[in-house]
Amino acid sequence: MKKWECMVCGIIYDETKGWPEEGLAPGTRWEDVPLDWVCPDCGEGKSDFQMIAI
């Protein structure tokens, strides 16, 4: 499982935890997040997230 950081607002998506309140169940891999999904904090698109080391 990986972690991804929004390059605009710095929020972190942790695949292990998912984002239940945003409709992403725990364990949802980044590649399975819908393409039109936007960052809940800043509204940026999926492409603005980068993988970060844990």
Next chain:
Amino acid sequence: MSPIIIVGAGHAGMTLVRQIRMKDQYIPIILISQDAVHHYYKPSLSKALSLGKSPQNLIMSSMTELTEELNIKILQNTKVTSVFSNKQKIIIQKMDKSPEILPYQSLVFAVGANAIDLNITGDAQQKIHSVNNLSDYQHFRKSIQNKKRVLVIGAGFVGCEFASDLSLANFKVDVIDRGSWPLQKSLPEPLGKAIAQSMEKTTVKWHFNDQVISVNKKTCNHGSVLEVSLQSGKVIETDAILSAVGIKPCITLAEKSGIHTNKGIVVNDFSQTNLANIYALGDCVEYQNTLLPFIAPATSMAKSLANTLLAKPNIINIPSLAVAVKIPTCPTIICPPVSQDGHWQVSGEHMDLTAKFLDTQGNLLGFALTGKSTTLKHEFMKKCLGPFTDNNNGLSHQTEDLHEKITAIIV
């Protein structure tokens, strides 16, 4: 070819640059700001203490990194002082240097808003801080170093968030507001009370229906403190003061350049001002009589404006907005109703409340959610008409035939 010139390097200006670069790597862009330029995320300012971050830690990329990454020219500590729209030129002034003229192809105002200053008297009136950018915040953080008490003026979004952040960092916080509950402009009393009670359990003390009249220095045996006098006659002793009573769009430069302004810089469906080749977005903008000084509207405006600037005119389409208020003791989400014609309908219990702002036909114009109800955010956003009902009916405005029509309107 003359460059696209963007004035202001906050979220609006910076997002616009990134959106343009996603579509065009080479079109010349100059980004100008009267402040130092670096990438930081302004909403983080009101949670930096709980995040354990110093102001310096909030910087995500430096000016050098931005210049390279985005292939643009950045002029920092440089103010745009005049615009000659008939000649498509601006005058810039860098600190102690002599003024310079720059030609533009398109000019974008992303100049943001300024904190409103209250009329407060007293010999320590200049000790009142307001925070609307990183350097303001640096000064504020210095002023609370080794201190224990902070007084916050204003219980709106920013005031509540700072009060919350300071209390989580163990400061004793007094909050003064003219209204009767926090966030009174954006949510009804029961939700305001829930927020207030949750924060009273920490170190926050509210002073509602009151106003600050004067601030004076007082020397005592452990140094000097500030004495804040309220209209009610109450006197509060504190160590630092933060004013968060709202912001006012920066319209001076636009106004004197012949651009239509009202509360903000007035723009049409394409983010364009009344003048050719001049656009605006972000906190400085007024669209359909409305100011939307939040991150998400600026992001969506930047996405469509990037297309418009690259000769693919694109109508701005601002989806319904759900702003999370950063109060960990009582999670809160607000979709501020744009129209005042309606009434609140509240349900739920304890801290877990939902409030719908409905018009006479029962349409959902806005909402507020607290506690566990915040999980209903997506459901409510879908039902909500959004700030601009007439261009928010789910139609895509980006179809090819519309494209031509739109080009005809713009040119």
